[in-house]
Amino acid sequence: MIRTDSRKCLRCSGCVGVCPRSALTLTEHGIVCDSRCNNCKICINFCPVGAIDLEIEGVRRHLPTKV
């Protein structure tokens, strides 16, 4: 799964268009990632502002919001 840093995300939804598993959706609250995600990192590579990161289970990240 990925998570987006809502402080950086511009809601451009480009990541939605490149996700090969259709796991991402743009909502009012930003990008939501569902369980179809297989950690391929394509969205992370695409993101124009570097707002996306892999969510590693059990590890608390510095990012404040989990969407």
Next chain:
Amino acid sequence: MESYDIVVIGAGPAGSSAAMATAKAGLKVLMVEKRAEIGSPKRCGEGLSKSALGRMGLELEESWVRRTILGASTYAPNGKKITVNYKGPEGWVIERKVFDKWLAKKAVEAGARVIAKTDAVSVIKKDGKVSGVTLESNGKRWDVQAKVLIAADGVESKIAREAGIDTTLRLVDVASGVQFEMAGVDIDPDRIELYFGNEIAPAGYAWIFPKGKNQANVGIGVRKPWAKKTAYEYLMDFVESRPGLKKGSIVEINGGGVPVGALMKNMVADNFMVVGDAAHQVNPIHGGGIGESFVAGRIAAQVAVQAIRKGDCSKKSLSEYNKIWWKERGEKLQKLVRLREVTESLKDEELNWLAEYLQGEDLIELVRSSGFKKLAFLFMKKPRLMKLARKLL
């Protein structure tokens, strides 16, 4: 259940174009837009060419024009400038949030119904074929029936994927873009400026589109795997390195993915069509999509109207849209994909060298998918570029 001839998802230029043309033909049309304000936030440099507007059969309106464009300056990595002065106004830098809403209102005037802040939750299928869409607005969900569902939902393109057409973009076929709308900058107020180079904008370019005497959209598009940083970082470096920009202020920040390839052989399914950015209908060299959206929306509308009149909205019947679009636009754009593939592999010193030989008129020709021969001829002079020359012919 509410029932329409045409339901359009997304009220950008492609959606409005399709809604307008189908409503004009007398069909019952609904167009929904996910965002609260049609046209905002923009994901666009806001350049509009005169010919693009002409293709829509629309006339200029002062309300959305910010600046008239009289020329273009293209910069090689070493700063060598190639300037073109147009004979008259060839285009404008526009205000998308005014323009897109104006277009949607044109669709309404033609008879379409439009609702903003309405989400297409999921595609409804009957016997495996698209039959409508579930919408959600202001907390309320409802189903609408459509004889033809037209997806114009932009680069996200979730609707087409649900309908069974794979529109996923590979990273190499999508530019990662960021733009600052700036005020208080020193710029050329009459020309658009384009900057090329592997340090400045790998496999893309940086642009300055004037929106006023001291206002401009300053943006950048880059692609992986060539780009080593984020588009945002490239844009910050670009602005920082130019005193005329550095002194200015940022009044809006936008981002976006711009499809620059992956043209689709098939853009239809039973009772379904996909248009605009969602169908990757963008010029793969400059990344402009408004003009392409107009044309695609118009062709899709024309085919949908005929199909509904015949009472046959099957994939086969709607595939006429594939045929007409490929003949009218696809073949040209496919040539430009080839040009893109050639230029993305050029080194800075090769770009600098080319800039010594190419005139402004040559660049205009290239963007319009002609004049490849001259470029190929130049490539023949350099052993490393010979292979690329063959790709151009």
